[in-house]
Amino acid sequence: MGLLNVKGVVYKPAEKVNLDPHSDEPYLQANVKAPRMAGFLVKIFVWLLELPIFGAALLYMLKRNNLIYKLISNAELEEAPLYAPLLPLEELKEQEDKLLSPDLSPPERVQQAMDCLPSAASNIANGLKPSFRHWTVKDYFRAYSSGEITPYMVAERLIAAIHEFSSHRLDMAFFISYNREDILRQAKESTFRYERGEPISALDGVPIAVKDEMDCTPYPTTGGTKWLHKLRPCKTDACCVKRLRLCGAMLIGKTNMHELGAGTSGINPHYG
Incomplete structure (x- = not known):
């Protein structure tokens, strides 16, 4: 041998x-x-x-x-094996942890979670104002509550973006399925609640997509396949999806995934 x-x-x-750009x-x-x-x-x-x-x-x-x-x-x-951790073990007090009562409703749990987040004003005061950032639940809630924008306006722009990214020119295949009428219906109901000053929670009107391995009506659950939804029809929402609905979240459709989750390339043979 x-x-x-x-x-x-x-x-x-x-x-x-030597990680220098001119290293040999x-x-x-x-x-x-x-x-x-x-x-x-x-x-x-x-x-x-x-x-x-x-x-x-x-x-x-x-x-x-x-x-x-x-x-x-x-x-x-050439590195020697590490037999023991080099960092000291210390019990650090978690500043943003809260123990929630099991008796709280989903909207009450959302409010408890929102109370743990820093305010936008404090972020700006600390110099945390980047030129670009992903909008958070708190950003949507603030904009909806102030009337700066409505869930219906967000839904219309979102549908246009999904349509554009699903065109043959781009074909990003972000979504397995989405329903324009269902999205606009949810957005209209959420907009009316904000106009009356009665949002269900901070998640009211916030767009949330569901991975295609969880049940979310009115969409089939394919699991990234062409057959799963035929053997197992989607009749009701999954528990997590149901609780999102109870909080007023705007469920916008099912996102793409690997066939049965068995892969890491990001490409589905059926949906792209």
Whole structure:
């Protein structure tokens, strides 16, 4: 086996690696040879790999050609193993933790959570005013309560954005399904509640999408497949979705996911 043994690389400790842009540190890059296989070709390849002697030799050649042995299996690390944590263990008091009573309703729980968040005024006073940021629940609630914008206006802009990103020119495949009429109905009801000064909670009118593995009427739950919703029709909301509705959240549709969640590439073979 000595003739077949591949010497692995030696990885230096991170503190000894020169990360300067003009550094002469060598960059180890594997020349991966992994052509796409599908259908009958995959069956032949699996049959070859399962052969008693030839399969093991073929697997060894594949790993060697793709530098698996050199960069991973036989690699050496110069760093000493860490046997004990170096950071002191201290009981830190959590400033934003609250113990909620199980008797609270969903809107009351939302209010308790909102009380833990810093106000927008304090963020601006501390210099936390970036040129761009993601809008939070608190931002929506403030804008709705002040009349600066309404849930119906947000819904119209949101539907236009979803339509644009679902066009053939972009085709981002963010959503598996959405219902324009249902979104506008929720937005109209939320807008009326704010006009009367009676929002259900801070989540009232806030757009929330649901991953396509949870039940949310009136949409089917496909789990990223073409068959799951046929075997298991969606009849009622999942518990978490039901509680969001009780808080007045505007549920805008089902988002894309891997087929049964079995993948990490971000691509669904059926929906994009």
